[in-house]
Amino acid sequence: MGNTDKVSLDWSNLDFSYVETDYRYTARWQNGSWSEGELIESALMQVHEGSTVLHYAQSCFEGLKAQTAPSGEVLLFRPDLNCQRMARTTNRLLMPEVPESLFMNGILQTVRANAAWVPPYGSGASLYIRPFLVGVGENLGLRPAPEFEFRVFVSPVGPYYKGGGLNLIDLAVIDLDRAAPKGLGAYKAGANYAGGLLATRMAKELGAQEALYLDPAGHRFLEEAGSANIVLKMKDGRMVTPKSESILPSVTRRSVMTLAEDVLGLPVEERPVPFLEEVDDIEEFAACGTAAVISPVGKVRMNDHWYRFYGEGESIGPVTQQLYDRLTAIQKGEEADPYGWTVVV
Ligand code: PLP
Ligand code: COI
Numbered sequence: 001m002g003n004t005d006k007v008s009l010d011w012s013n014l015d016f017s018y019v020e021t022d023y024r025y026t027a028r029w030q031n032g033s034w035s036e037g038e039l040i041e042s043a044l045m046q047v048h049e050g051s052t053v054l055h056y057a058q059s060c061f062e063g064l065k066a067q068t069a070p071s072g073e074v075l076l077f078r079p080d081l082n083c084q085r086m087a088r089t090t091n092r093l094l095m096p097e098v099p100e101s102l103f104m105n106g107i108l109q110t111v112r113a114n115a116a117w118v119p120p121y122g123s124g125a126s127l128y129i130r131p132f133l134v135g136v137g138e139n140l141g142l143r144p145a146p147e148f149e150f151r152v153f154v155s156p157v158g159p160y161y162k163g164g165g166l167n168l169i170d171l172a173v174i175d176l177d178r179a180a181p182k183g184l185g186a187y188k189a190g191a192n193y194a195g196g197l198l199a200t201r202m203a204k205e206l207g208a209q210e211a212l213y214l215d216p217a218g219h220r221f222l223e224e225a226g227s228a229n230i231v232l233k234m235k236d237g238r239m240v241t242p243k244s245e246s247i248l249p250s251v252t253r254r255s256v257m258t259l260a261e262d263v264l265g266l267p268v269e270e271r272p273v274p275f276l277e278e279v280d281d282i283e284e285f286a287a288c289g290t291a292a293v294i295s296p297v298g299k300v301r302m303n304d305h306w307y308r309f310y311g312e313g314e315s316i317g318p319v320t321q322q323l324y325d326r327l328t329a330i331q332k333g334e335e336a337d338p339y340g341w342t343v344v345v
Contacts, residue, residue, distance in 0.1 A: 014119075024153040025153075028150075037105055053190075060189050060190060067121075074344070077255075079104065088187065092189070106151075111154060125158050128154065129153075135147075135148055160291035169209040169297055170207065173300065179246035193226075215246070222242045224242070230242055230288075233283050242270075252292075260323060264319065
């Protein structure tokens with residue numbers, strides 16, 4: 001992407017809200033094959049009233065970000081992993097796989113066409129990219145849709161959680177499950193998020209930013225937050241992340257654990273974490289994801305008790321800070337990318 005005049009936005013004060021940009025990408029699956037994808041201007045979709053997406057939640061999505069590097073280049077972060085995850089989700093939901101060439105074309109063309117909306121380097125904002133796939137077309141009974149629409153839209157965004165950036169967030173364990181054993185927890189299915197709305201509201205009523213889920217079978221082991229995975233720096237120096245078959249395999253978490261091991265030299269473990277049994281061993285608690293980046297967690301509420309990981313007035317811990325710095329420096333092209341994680345748009 002070359003030099004582009006930017007639209008006039010207060011880049012440094014964006015939050016995580018939809019901003020309508022100029023173009024989006026669409027492709028349709030009909031009679032067993034994909035149409036040629038194209039850029040369009042309308043943000044509206046016209047779908048049949050019987051569409052499976054409207055009744056049976058036959059819908060999945062992905063989320064990734066584009067960021068401007070100091071050189072002016074625009075970088076994507078590990079888009080291949082989003083494409084693979086979407087393929088896993090589509091197989092689980094009996095939807096057609098979006099071929100990698102279509103997925104990547106959709107992202108690249110949408111970002112390029114909306115170059116004026118890509119936040120400039122140094123603004124602290126990024127361009128959030130939302131590829132999604134929905135079942136459409138005439139239907140009534142419970143079966144896969146006859147047709148599917150793949151779309152990609154983008155929106156410039158700031159921090160996901162209110163207060164933003166590296167401020168501490170709080171989480172609350174609510175008496176609701178996000179996922180069922182062998183259900184959809186490990187997939188980025190739209191249905192998971194409708195199911196989580198009430199838990200998020202209840203967590204907010206308790207003064208937290210988001211719900212924290214425990215394992216649905218026994219409610220003993222840590223799972224994840226409503227829109228982010230969990231990483232823990234333990235007092236014994238280890239970096240631990242919950243192992244579970246019902247959490248979304250996060251691209252950010254995978255990257256953070258690699259950096260913890262390679263760059264910070266910490267022993268890393270992915271294993272079941274019984275929360276109440278280990279809570280006193282946790283030194284730093286953080287939520288991580290594309291939207292959340294790495295958000296330090298100040299306290300967690302469970303059974304009417306707040307478990308604190310930081311004292312009053314304290315801010316982000318040193319390990320979380322280093323991981324945040326290393327990760328975002330690679331994402332923004334400020335530091336060498338020895339892993340080949342970034343892709344130039
Ligand atoms: N967990 C859930 C439920 C999410 O929605 C997300 C966001 O995508 C994540 C974790 C973090 O995943 P990633 O780092 O791939 O964005
Ligand atoms: C993301 O981090 O990309 C997500 O999809 C989370 C979403 C709930 C905003």
